[in-house]
Amino acid sequence: MGYAFTPADVAFLRSGAGAAALAEVDALPFSDASRLHDVGVARKLLGESFAPVVETVLLRRRAVSKLDSSGSWLFTDDALQQATASAVARHRASRFAGRDVHDVTCSIGADLFALSAVASRCIGSDLDPVRLAMARNNVPGQLVVQADALRPVSRAGAVTADPARRDSSGRRKWHPADFVPPLDELAEVYAGVDLAVKCAPGLDFAVAPWADEIEVVSLDGAVREACLWTRGLATPGVSRRATVLHGGASWSVTDAEPDDCPVAAPGAWLIDPDGAVVRAGLVRHYAARHGLWQLDERIAYLSGSEPPPGIRAFRVLEHGHYTEKSLKSLLRARGIGRLEILVRGLDVDPNTLRKRLKLAGSLERTVVLTRIGSRPFFVLCEAERT
CATH class of the missing domain: 3.30.2130 (VC0802-like)
Incomplete structure (x- = not known):
């Protein structure tokens, strides 16, 4: 589960004293062999403040392979696991170029960061005060407010959401009610705007008839997400798309293309x-x-x-x-x-x-x-x- 950060922890980590503590602890190796010793050293150096500092140092090291420019970011363990990889976030954000966008489940700001580079204006909101405080640190200069995703608080014409996933009891496929907020409720609330919803690729797409285009995205060989696009964010004439991101390049195939494919014995x-x-x-x-x-x-x-x-x-x-x-x-x-x-x-x-x-x-x-x-x-x- 990871350390349970508090708003006071985030305030300390964002302070000058917190930055100095993070730099000092980051000098420790935290290898498998030295971890217990290094935690003890951090405890002696920082007293009661050691736990959020150690957790942040370890999370930043984990984030390097997933998120760009995350060396000064703040995370919770769950938020880092759920955060969109930077390459995928940039790809999804590209459809919002020049738009006013509201990320209604912004969490610690991974998607908001990508949106801020291309959108005309963007706003982030979430219910979790700790993640909101972290988002303000991670995406400085962007408006971040506390709000329920199912109660619109902006007039943005484009909305993006990344609902959290409930425990699905080991099922390989996900259903709308397995998400918080539920997918069908998001679709109903934002029926009048262009909506993009990131969800697990195991979702049974038949239960999202409101999606005009379903895009499945892989990164370096691993399927990362499905995105449900509606109205002006969807591609005319396309209902399904596969996008492959690999080594900085990308390509897509859609159901608008021919599917004439014979069946035969193995060739070369x-x-x-x-x-x-x-x-x-x-x-x-x-x-x-x-x-x-x-x-x-x-x-x-x-x-x-x-x-x-x-x-x-x-x-x-x-x-x-x-x-x-x-x-x-x-x-x-x-x-x-x-x-x-x-x-x-x-x-x-x-x-x-x-x-x-x-x-x-x-x-x-x-x-x-x-x-x-x-x-x-x-x-x-x-x-x-x-």
């Missing part, structure tokens, strides 16, 4: 589409764009004679009917001792299977286990970056 290459493409239901559109085909119309693996550029693709070495016994024999014959196992459409646990295969050899390869029709199928590959 096997392609596992980015998770955003799969989650957005745009595998066939992606395949049509790049001249690829599906192995099975219900499975997301694709094949082709040439893979799209800039992705991790798999050169096909051998393929056929899958049984554990035959795969074990094949791997032994090829001298494969390290094996990446990818599974889609079969009830196979890669870690359990890998142990049973008793690999021995010097080569490293990838095996894809899937099904074609009702038949279990394997594709033995060599992974390459194209």
